[in-house]
Amino acid sequence: HGFQGPGGWYIENSLTTLGQKDPVSEYNSQLWNSGIEANKNIARKQKRRLTYVSNVYVLKDPANPQNENQVRLYKYGKKIWDKLNDKMNPEFADETPVNPFDLWEGANFKIKIRKVDGYSNYDKSEFENPTPLDEDENKMETVWKTEHSLDAFTDPKNFKTYTELKEKLDRVLGLSTGDTTETSTGPEAPRNAPFDGGSPYIPKEAVSPTPTLATAAGEETEEEMSYFKQLAED
Known part of the structure; x- marks a missing residue:
């Protein structure tokens, strides 16, 4: 997640990555x-940004030749994932499934x-026809051994x-927390509701550029794509 409220920025990894409850996801629900449509728009702005790492x-990579012939971690979003998934799980019976990551048949x-x-x-991104990564199997073994562990991401x-994230979310959005003095004898209103009587709570607009740490919340940026940009072929 990466968004700004009146109390600052909320830039954190979502616990849903671990299959656990997350306070932002609960609040967005x-x-x-x-x-209320205005509240739905707020939820859209605060939604989890889904990313993948491979x-x-x-x-x-003409722009960054030092990356060539090297194994790198590539962070990408749903568009690229959909292309990978379509290649591995084709929609039509006359299409052959291909695992792009296979060293021999990728x-x-x-x-x-x-x-x-x-x-x-x-x-416009696309796959070439399946082919071995290299004719030299010793080289392919070397490539395989230089792959990076992905364990840190999970x-x-x-x-x-959850408690730490909830406290930060309340602080960033200015939601009430803790005990308060009751001044009404009527039923207690929900303290975590962003609106009262149908009037939505709307966070202030961002007044400073999104910090680069937003990438930790799963937002794909131009900088992250820099070493792959020149792979594009017109």
């Missing part, structure tokens, strides 16, 4: 189920980036606890 072998992937309405677009020690 409350906003969405309120039936080991890749860089064949060509396929090279050409990343082609265009600007569409001011955003990076990967629709290691619980790199995630804050």
Whole structure:
């Protein structure tokens, strides 16, 4: 997650990655189920940003030639994942499934980036025909041995606890926490609701650029794509 409220920025890994409850996801569900469109828009802005990380072998990178013939960690979003998944699990019976990561029967992937309405677009990216990574199996073994561990991305020690995240969420969004003095004899209103009587709570607009740490919340940035940009072929 990566968003700004009146109390600052909330940039944290979501506990849903570990299959656990996450306070932002719970709060967004409350906003969405309120039936108020303004609250749904807030939930959309605060939604979890889904990202994937894979080991890749860089064949060509003219902008950063030091990456060529090296195994790198590549962080990408749903668009690229959909292309990978379609290749591994084709929709039609006359298409042959291909595991792009297989060293012997995988396929090279050409990343082609265009600007569409001011955003990076990967629709033109495509796979080549399946082929071994190299004719030399000793080289392929070397590549395999230089792959990076992905354990850190799902290691619980790199995630804050539910309580810590809830406290930060309340602070960032200005939600009431702790005991308060009651001044009404009527039923207690929900303290974690972002609206009162149908008037939605709307966070202040961002007044400073999104910090680079937003990448930790799963947001794909231009900088992260830099060493792959020049793989694009017109």
